C-alpha cells in the first residue's frame with residue numbers, strides 16, 4: 001500500500017498492459033481512473049473493484065482532447081486530484097511503408113503519439129498547480145530502434161513518444177517543476193495485448209507468440225517474453241516517492257534485447 005494517497009489515470013486501461021497497470025496501482029492503494037474506448041474501460045474498472053481496489057471507468061478516446069480533459073476532471077472529482085498519468089493507449093500496424101496508404105500512417109501517429117500528447121496536455125495543469133506528479137508513457141523498444149520490417153508508422157510513433165518524454169522532462173525540470181517527473185517505459189515483446197494478437201506477416205497470419213518464437217527469441221538474451229505485470233511493476237516503481245530523481249528516462253523492460 002505504498003500509493004494509498006495517489007490517484008492514477010490510465011489510458012488504454014482495458015488493454016493487456018493497461019489492465020495489469022490498473023491492477024498493480026490498485027494493489028498499492030491508489031485510486032484508479034481506467035480510461036479506454038467503450039466497454040473496455042468498464043470491464044477493467046469492474047475487475048479492479050472485484051479485486052478490492054478503488055476504480056472508476058471513463059470511456060475516453062485519446063483522439064479527442066475533450067475526452068482527455070473529462071478524464072482528468074473525473075479524477076479530481078473522485079479522488080481529489082491526479083498524481084500519476086500512465087499512457088497505455090496504442091495501436092499496432094503491419095505492412096511495408098509503400099503498402100500502407102497515408103490514412104494508416106496518420107491513424108497510428110494520431111493515437112500513439114498525438115494521443116499521448118493529448119493526455120499529457122490535459123493532465124499537466126493539475127500537476128503544475130500542485131507542483132507534483134508522475135507522467136509515465138508506454139513507448140516500446142521500437143522507440144529506440146528500427147523494427148524488423150513492416151512497422152514504420154509504429155516505430156516512428158514510438159520514437160516520437162520517447163522524444164516527447166525526454167523533452168518534457170527537461171522542460172518541466174528547468175522551468176521550476178522538479179516535482180513532476182516524466183519517464184517512458186519501453187517494453188520488449190510482452191505476453192499480452194498486441195504482443196499476442198494475430199498479425200499479418202509475409203508468411204501469413206501469425207500469433208504474436210509464434211512471431212516471438214520464430215524471429216525474436218534468439219535476439220533476446222533472456223530468451224523469453226515479458227509479462228504485462230513486469231511492465232506494471234516498472235510503472236509503480238517510477239510512481240513511488242523514492243523515484244523522484246528519475247526523470248527523462250526511457251526504461252527498457254525487454255529481457256536485455258536493447259541495451260541503450
Ligand SMILES: NC(=O)c1ccc[n+]([C@@H]2O[C@H](COP(=O)([O-])OP(=O)(O)OC[C@H]3O[C@@H](n4cnc5c(N)ncnc54)[C@H](O)[C@@H]3O)[C@@H](O)[C@H]2O)c1
Pocket residue numbers: 011012013014015016017018035036037040060061062063087088089090091092111115138139140141186187188189190191192193194195196
Ligand atoms: N504488447 C506488447 O508486446 C507491447 C510491446 C511494446 C509496447 N507496447 C505498447 O503498450 C501499449 C499497450 O499495448 P497492449 O499490448 O496492452 O495492447 P492492447 O491492444 O491490448 O491495448 C491497447 C489499448 O488501447 C486502446 N486504444 C486504442 N485506441 C484508442 C484510442 N483512440 N483511445 C483510447 N484507447 C485506445 C485499446 O482499446 C486497447 O485497450 C501500447 O502503446 C503498445 O504500443 C506493447
